[in-house]
Amino acid sequence: MRNILFIFLCYFSLQIYAQEPQLASQYFSNGDYEKAASIYKVLYEKHSYNTSYLNYLIDCYHQLENFDEITAVVNKQLKSNPNQEYLYVELGYSYQLQHLQEKANLYYEKAIAGIENSPNSGYLVGKTFQDNHLLDYALLAYKKAMELNSSVNYSFQIAFIYGEKGEIENMFNTYLDLVSSSENYVSPVKNYIGQFISEDSENEHNVSLKRLLLKRLQSNPQNSWNELLSWLFMQQKEYNKALVQEKALHKRNLSDLNNIIEVGKIAFEDKAYEVSKSCFHYVLENSPNLETELISKLYLLEIDMKMNASIAIIETQFQALFNQYGKNNNTINIQAIYAEFLAFKANEPEKAISVLKEALKLPINQFQKGHLKTKLADILVFNNKFSSALIYYTQVQNDLKNHTIGQTARFKIAQTSYFKGDFDWAQSQLKVLKNSTSQLIANDALDLNLLITDNVVKDSLKIALKTYAIADLLSFQNKNQQAIDTLQIVLNNYKGHPIEDEALFKQAQLFEIINQFENAENNYLQIISINKDDILADDAHYYLAELYLNKLNNTENAKEYYQKIIFEYPSSIYLVDARKKFRKLRGDEIN
Numbered sequence: 001m002r003n004i005l006f007i008f009l010c011y012f013s014l015q016i017y018a019q020e021p022q023l024a025s026q027y028f029s030n031g032d033y034e035k036a037a038s039i040y041k042v043l044y045e046k047h048s049y050n051t052s053y054l055n056y057l058i059d060c061y062h063q064l065e066n067f068d069e070i071t072a073v074v075n076k077q078l079k080s081n082p083n084q085e086y087l088y089v090e091l092g093y094s095y096q097l098q099h100l101q102e103k104a105n106l107y108y109e110k111a112i113a114g115i116e117n118s119p120n121s122g123y124l125v126g127k128t129f130q131d132n133h134l135l136d137y138a139l140l141a142y143k144k145a146m147e148l149n150s151s152v153n154y155s156f157q158i159a160f161i162y163g164e165k166g167e168i169e170n171m172f173n174t175y176l177d178l179v180s181s182s183e184n185y186v187s188p189v190k191n192y193i194g195q196f197i198s199e200d201s202e203n204e205h206n207v208s209l210k211r212l213l214l215k216r217l218q219s220n221p222q223n224s225w226n227e228l229l230s231w232l233f234m235q236q237k238e239y240n241k242a243l244v245q246e247k248a249l250h251k252r253n254l255s256d257l258n259n260i261i262e263v264g265k266i267a268f269e270d271k272a273y274e275v276s277k278s279c280f281h282y283v284l285e286n287s288p289n290l291e292t293e294l295i296s297k298l299y300l301l302e303i304d305m306k307m308n309a310s311i312a313i314i315e316t317q318f319q320a321l322f323n324q325y326g327k328n329n330n331t332i333n334i335q336a337i338y339a340e341f342l343a344f345k346a347n348e349p350e351k352a353i354s355v356l357k358e359a360l361k362l363p364i365n366q367f368q369k370g371h372l373k374t375k376l377a378d379i380l381v382f383n384n385k386f387s388s389a390l391i392y393y394t395q396v397q398n399d400l401k402n403h404t405i406g407q408t409a410r411f412k413i414a415q416t417s418y419f420k421g422d423f424d425w426a427q428s429q430l431k432v433l434k435n436s437t438s439q440l441i442a443n444d445a446l447d448l449n450l451l452i453t454d455n456v457v458k459d460s461l462k463i464a465l466k467t468y469a470i471a472d473l474l475s476f477q478n479k480n481q482q483a484i485d486t487l488q489i490v491l492n493n494y495k496g497h498p499i500e501d502e503a504l505f506k507q508a509q510l511f512e513i514i515n516q517f518e519n520a521e522n523n524y525l526q527i528i529s530i531n532k533d534d535i536l537a538d539d540a541h542y543y544l545a546e547l548y549l550n551k552l553n554n555t556e557n558a559k560e561y562y563q564k565i566i567f568e569y570p571s572s573i574y575l576v577d578a579r580k581k582f583r584k585l586r587g588d589e590i591n
Helices: 002-029 033-046 051-064 067-080 086-097 101-117 119-131 135-148 155-165 168-181 183-193 204-219 223-235 239-253 258-269 273-285 290-306 311-325 329-345 349-359 366-382 386-399 404-420 423-433 439-454 463-476 480-493 500-513 517-530 537-550 555-568 575-586
Strands: none
Touching: 002 033, 002 051, 033 051, 051 067, 051 086, 067 086, 086 101, 086 119, 101 119, 101 135, 119 135, 119 155, 135 155, 155 168, 155 183, 168 183, 168 204, 168 223, 183 223, 204 223, 223 239, 223 258, 239 258, 239 273, 258 273, 258 290, 273 290, 290 311, 290 329, 311 329, 329 349, 329 366, 349 366, 366 386, 366 404, 366 463, 386 404, 404 423, 404 439, 404 463, 423 439, 463 480, 463 500, 480 500, 500 517, 500 537, 517 537, 537 555, 537 575, 555 575
């Protein structure tokens, strides 16, 4: 019994001991510095070797302005551990808070001098200066430590401080010096520099970085400068300039073509088709294997499709690919895109369905199978076979729940339910997708969910939304005129309804597809006149400006609406592009 009691007491004591630091930390986080200090003081006295308790105790005393206690505890610690030079910084900072700057400077200099005797203390001294926002002294400490000990490197800390001080060019140069010393630093340097640049090539930080990189490339050519320039141009969506850098790298090293393929893919997704075409032509000319050859030819074919080459030309290109490479595992992606072409471009959905069902008979993996089934279901929706489509989507969603393909299938289930007017079921699926690992799917799910939510409040029977959903389906099925007419029913019968702006915008987009540009212009202007603060207002301004520039040949009006985005919608996703185009139309020199 006595032994059991002893064990219990020991266990209870250990529990209390373990809880003390946790409790002190909680008090500190909550700003209850007196209580935190009382616990940290006990912990420090018991464990004077634990500098963490000491540092927290000093922080508490700083917050409480208990400067005498700081002096006492620091002097006590330095007496027993004179090599802890960083404590001179804390002592100096205590005097600075008391407006005794000269005295503070003496202790700061003492901390710096301590690095001479013990270069290994440089990091702690520098970090303590940095933590107390004494940035100039922190720079001095880190630099001195590096001078005295060539094996240490505090360049990341130094660069970070320059960033805090707003000395961006010094920060860039420090990071670039790191890259100059080793190409292994390229990736982390991109991450840090990426916080200071934007999509805007005219942004002062972008301009500064470009100038520094070009200067280094001219004075000391090395692959890293081309790589960083390419990366910068990609951030700025200047894909043609990125391609120039990647070509230089490839010609210099005859490395793999993956970076050029990546530039081509991103340019394709961003509708920069001419640059994308240049990328894949270059890859084809230098292709080392069948895989990259197939990727390139498929993208070039897709570019022709996007640029509205005739159906006969596209069909001939597909058949040439199948004649050369066959219909097998290697050409699964080509077969899937061919089926989409047959359904959505050539209006031969039955033939498309047959192509996909034949492809599914091949010995393929579950991801390829999921991809093909999703495409098959899309074409079934195109063909108004909703029940069959939902069966395929559900199979994919169940088989690949945690994969992007499975999450895409779940979104398609929601979208198909929306097309059918089953909004409750659609929203139940969309809510699951708000945390999707794919940002694109999560965004699409959010947009559709908002569309439903925003337009059922004033319409208990949901008639307006059901009519809009029918128009959306007709648009998906490329029945553009029918979709326009259906949207006109919404606009005629539901003026002032929340769905009005959505219907006007959707109709405007369809008018553009069928080349009725004046009608599209009228719709965009109506959206702006209804409410210039509407969620679609900046979209309407941007698309109207694009319409004036590219279709209606009215550069003055284009310039006017780009300018409105700049000044009236500064948080718009179109801001950077609008600014570039406005400056170009105004006659500014664009680098």
